[in-house]
Amino acid sequence: MKIRKFAAIDIGSNAIRLLIHNVIEEKGKKTQFRKSSLIRVPVRLGEDSFTVGEISEHNEERMLNAMKAFKLIMDVHGVEKYMACATSAIREANNGHEIVDRIYEDSGVKIEVIDGKKEAAIIASTDLKQLIQNDQSYLYIDVGGGSTEFTLFTDGKIKVSKSFKIGTVRILNNLVGEGIWKKIEIWIKENIQGLSKITIIGSGGNINKLHKMSGRKEGEPLSYIWLNSQYHFLESMSYEDRVSELGLNPDRADVIIPATRIYLSAAKWCGAKKIYVPKIGLSDGIIKTIYHSEQ
Template sequence: MKRDTFGAIDIGSNAIRLLINYIEDYEDGHVEYKKAAFVRVPIRLGDDAFLRGHISSAKIEALCDAMQGFSALLRAFGTHDYRACATSAMREASNGGQIAELVRSCSGISIEIINGETEADTIFAAGGLKETLDPQKTYLYVDVGGGSTEIVVYARGSKVEARSFRLGTVRIFSGAEAPAEWLHFEEWLREVARTWHPSGIIGSGGNINKTHKLLEKKSRECIHAKELNALYNRLRAMSVAQRMEQLYLNQSRAEVIVPALRIFTDVLCICQIDTILVPRMGLADGIIHELYRQYHHLL
C-alpha cells in the first residue's frame, strides 16, 4: 500500500474550508480517501461582495488569518500538493484579484478564482456518480452555494448543458438577489424539463448535506420531494433562534438553510422530479480527487 497526502481549500461565499486527505493506494488498484483534517471558518465574504461590490478590510484580515493557519496545517501534514479555489464572492468582488495577491503574500497560498461551470464539474467528479447512475436517464446536478447555484444537465452519461445563476444562500438571506434572476432561473428550468425530462437530482452543498442528516437518511438514500417540502415549510415558519435551539444548527447554517431549500424545492417542482441523491461531496473533495488523478498520471 502507498499513502499520499493532498489538501484542498474552498473559499466560498459563506465559509472557507480546508480539507486534508490521506489517500491509500493498494496493489489491487483499490483507492481509499481518508479524512485527516477538516476546518471550516464562516467568514461570510458574500455579505460584503453581494451588497457592496467589494470585500471589507475586516473580512480580508480574517481571511488572511485563516489562510496563514491553513498554510501551517498543510505543512504540518506534509501534503504532496494542494489547490485553493475561490468561488462566487471572490468572482464578483471588485477587489477579488487584489485579495488573492494579498493572501499569497501573507500565507504563500495561491488562490485560483474559478467560474461556476468549473466548480460544478470539479464537485461532480468527486462523487463517483458516473458509475452509479443509470446511463439511460437524465439527471440535474444542482450545487447551491452562498453566492450562486450551478446546474449541470447529464444525459446518457454525458454533460449536455450547464448554467450558473446568481442565486445563493448568502445572497438571498442578505436580500441582494435580483428578481429578474429568479425569472431567468425558472424559465431555464422549464426549458430543461421540456427538452430533457430529468428523472432525478444530484444535490450538492452544505445545506442539502445538512438536510440529509436532519431527515436521518442513510448513505446513498434519496430525499423525496414530499419530505423536502415538509421540512422547508417547517423551517421557514421558525425563527433563526428557533432553528438553532430546536435543531442544534449553528447561526450561519440556521440563517442560510431556508434559502437553500427554496432553491431545491423550486427545481423539484418546476421539473416535476421526486428524488434528490445527496453524495455529501463538496468542492474540496473534488479538488483532492483531481489532484490525486493528476499526480497518479505523472508517476
C-alpha cells in the same frame, strides 16, 4: 501500498473550508480517497462582496488568518499537494485579486479565482458518476452562497451545465429578483424536454445538513414532500429557535431556508420527486482534480 496526502481549500461566499484526504495507492487496486480532516470557518465573504462590492478589512484579516492556519495544519498533516479555489464572493469583489495577492505574500497560500463553469467542471470530477445510471436523467444542483451550479446528466454523460448568480447569501440580502428565478425555470424546462423521469442530486452544506436532520441512512434520498414540509417548518421558526432548539450553527440557521427554496423550486420545475445527497462538493472535486492532473 503508498499513502499520499492532498488538500483542498474552498473559499466560498458563506464559509471557508480545508479538506485533507488520504490518497491510498495499491498495485492492481483502485485508488482510494479517504477524508482525513475537514475544517470549516464561518467567514461570510459574500455579505461584503454582494452588498458593497468589496471585501471589508475585517473579513480580509479573517481570511488571511484562516489561510495561515490552514497552511500550518497542512504542514502538520504532511500534505504533499494542495489547491485553493475562490468562487463568486472573491470573483465579484473589486478588491478580490488584490486580497489574493496579499494572502500569497503573507501566507504563501496561492489562490486560484475560478468562474462558475470551472467550478461545475471540478465538482463533476467527483464520485458523482458512481451514482449516475446510464438509463436515467439527473439534475445535479450545487447551491452555494453566491452562485448555484446546475448540471444535467443524460445517458451517463453531461448534457449541459450552467452557473447562475443565485445563492443563499444573495437571497438573504435581497439581491435576487424574480427575473433570475424565471431564467432558471426556463433553462431547466428547455433542457429537460423529451426526457422522462428526472432525479435531483444535491450538494452543498445545507442539503447535507437537511439530509442529516431527516434521519435517513446514507444513500437514501430525500423526498420532495419531506423537503417541502421541512421548508415550511423551518420558515415557521425564529432564527433564535433554529439555533437553540434545532442546534443549527448560527451561520447555517439563516442560509438553510433560501437553500431549501432553491432545491424545491428546481424539483418543481423538473418534476423530480427524489433528491439524492451524496455529500460531495467542490472540495472533493479539487482533490480529484489534483490527483488526475498527475496521471
